[in-house]
Amino acid sequence: MLAYYSEYREGYTKMKMTLRWFGSKYDTVTLEQIRQIPGCVGVIATLYGTKPGEVWSREAIKAMKEEIEAAGLELSGIESVNIHDDIKIGLPTREQYIANYIETLENLAKEGIDLVCYNFMPVFDWTRSDLAKKRTDGSTVLSYDQELIDQINPDIMFKEMDANSGGFILPGWEPDRLARVKELFEIYKGVDEEKLFQNLIYFLKSIMPTCEKYGIKMAIHMDDPAWSVFGLPRIVNNKENIQRILDAVPIMNNGITLCTGSLGSNPNNDIPDMIRSFKGRIHFGHVRNLIHLGPGQFDEAAHLSTDGSLDMFEIMKAFYEIGMTGPIRPDHGRMIWGEKAMPGYGLYDRALGATYLNGLWEAIKKSHEK
Ligand code: DNO
Numbered sequence: 001m002l003a004y005y006s007e008y009r010e011g012y013t014k015m016k017m018t019l020r021w022f023g024s025k026y027d028t029v030t031l032e033q034i035r036q037i038p039g040c041v042g043v044i045a046t047l048y049g050t051k052p053g054e055v056w057s058r059e060a061i062k063a064m065k066e067e068i069e070a071a072g073l074e075l076s077g078i079e080s081v082n083i084h085d086d087i088k089i090g091l092p093t094r095e096q097y098i099a100n101y102i103e104t105l106e107n108l109a110k111e112g113i114d115l116v117c118y119n120f121m122p123v124f125d126w127t128r129s130d131l132a133k134k135r136t137d138g139s140t141v142l143s144y145d146q147e148l149i150d151q152i153n154p155d156i157m158f159k160e161m162d163a164n165s166g167g168f169i170l171p172g173w174e175p176d177r178l179a180r181v182k183e184l185f186e187i188y189k190g191v192d193e194e195k196l197f198q199n200l201i202y203f204l205k206s207i208m209p210t211c212e213k214y215g216i217k218m219a220i221h222m223d224d225p226a227w228s229v230f231g232l233p234r235i236v237n238n239k240e241n242i243q244r245i246l247d248a249v250p251i252m253n254n255g256i257t258l259c260t261g262s263l264g265s266n267p268n269n270d271i272p273d274m275i276r277s278f279k280g281r282i283h284f285g286h287v288r289n290l291i292h293l294g295p296g297q298f299d300e301a302a303h304l305s306t307d308g309s310l311d312m313f314e315i316m317k318a319f320y321e322i323g324m325t326g327p328i329r330p331d332h333g334r335m336i337w338g339e340k341a342m343p344g345y346g347l348y349d350r351a352l353g354a355t356y357l358n359g360l361w362e363a364i365k366k367s368h369e370k
Helices: 002-012 031-035 058-070 085-089 094-110 146-150 154-163 181-190 193-214 239-248 260-264 271-277 312-321 348-369
Strands: 016-020 040-045 074-079 115-118 130-134 140-145 217-221 254-259 282-287 290-294 297-300 327-330
Touching: 016 074, 016 348, 031 040, 040 058, 040 327, 058 074, 058 094, 074 282, 085 094, 085 181, 085 193, 094 193, 115 282, 140 146, 154 181, 193 217, 193 239, 193 254, 217 282, 239 254, 239 271, 254 260, 254 271, 260 271, 260 282, 271 312, 282 312, 312 348, 327 348
Parallel strands: 016 040, 016 327, 040 074, 074 115, 115 217, 217 254, 254 282, 282 327
Antiparallel strands: 130 140, 140 297, 290 297
16 A cells, blocks of 8 residues: 555655645545545644643554554655643753653654754744635634734634634644643743744754754744744744755754745745755745735635745746645645635645646646656
C-alpha cells in the first residue's frame, strides 16, 4: 500500500500534496475521503488533546501514524507542536517546557516524522472577526476587519468566537489559552517585539542540536494577520523579519511554513519574491487566496486566482522554481454545498483547492520540461 503513494508522488509531482486532518475524534472529514482527493498523498496532523508543554508519548504518535497509514496515506508532518507561553514570554519555567519539547521531538523522530510546524504568536493563533461571512454565491468564508477587532475586548471575543464556531473546535485556539486570556495579556505587557524575537532564538538554539541529530525540519508559521493584533507583539510577518529569524540560526533545520494567506493579508508582501528568497528554508507550504477589501480588511476566498487578490499561478511557479519538495496543503476553504465542518476546514472547498493547485503544478512542470 505504501508503495502506491510514493510511486504516485515520484511519477507525478515532486512536491507532496497533503490535507490537514484533525483526527477521527474532532474532524468531520475522514481519512477515506482525503484518500480519494486526486494526488493527495498524506495528511498533516497533530495529537489533539495534548496541552502545550506536554511530552508526546511515542505510543500515541505511533498509533496516530498507524491509523493514517492504514488508510493508505502518510503522516507528512505535524501541525503543530504548540509552544508553551512561558517559552514565548521567557519565564524561568521555560527550561522545563523546552526539555519537554525536545523529548517530544525525539519521540516524533523515532517514529520517522521529520517536519514540525509551530507558531510563535502570543496568546492568539490566527484571528478573524467573522467565521461565516456570506458571499453572493451563498458560500461562507472567514473574514477580518480591523475596525471590528478594535472595538472588541479580546477576552470576550475569544469566548464569542468559540461559541460561534458551530460546536467545532477552532484550529490553533487551544482551550488552555482560552481560559487564561486576561492573565496572559497582563504577562505579555513586558514582552515587546525584540524580547519575543530573542525568546524565539533562545528556543531555537536550544532545540537545534536535537533537530540536527534527527534531521527534523522546524517550520515556523507566519503571523495571521501579518500585523500586531490587540497590541501584542508579532515578529513573523514580512520578508525582513523572517530573514532575521533565518539568519539568527542559519541552519536548514530552522525553516518556515510559508503561508500565503497569512502573508497575503498585507498587500505589501510580495509572496513569489519571498518564496524565491527563502529557497532551501521553506519546509511546508500553506496555499490559499484572499480578497483585500481595504486597509486591514480582507475576506478569505476560493483558491482560484480570479476569485481573490493573490496570483496563485505566480505563487506555485515560485514554489516549483525553488524545487519545493516538502508538503503543500490547500489552506482554509469556503464552506460550500451545505457542508457543516470546522471553520475553514471542510472537505469540499479544500479538495477543490488541492485539485486546482495540482493542476497549476502539472502545467508549470510541463511548461518547464519543454
Ligand atoms: C490556521 C492555521 C494555524 C496554524 C498554526 C501553526 O488555520 O494555519 O492555526 O496551524 O499557526 O502553529
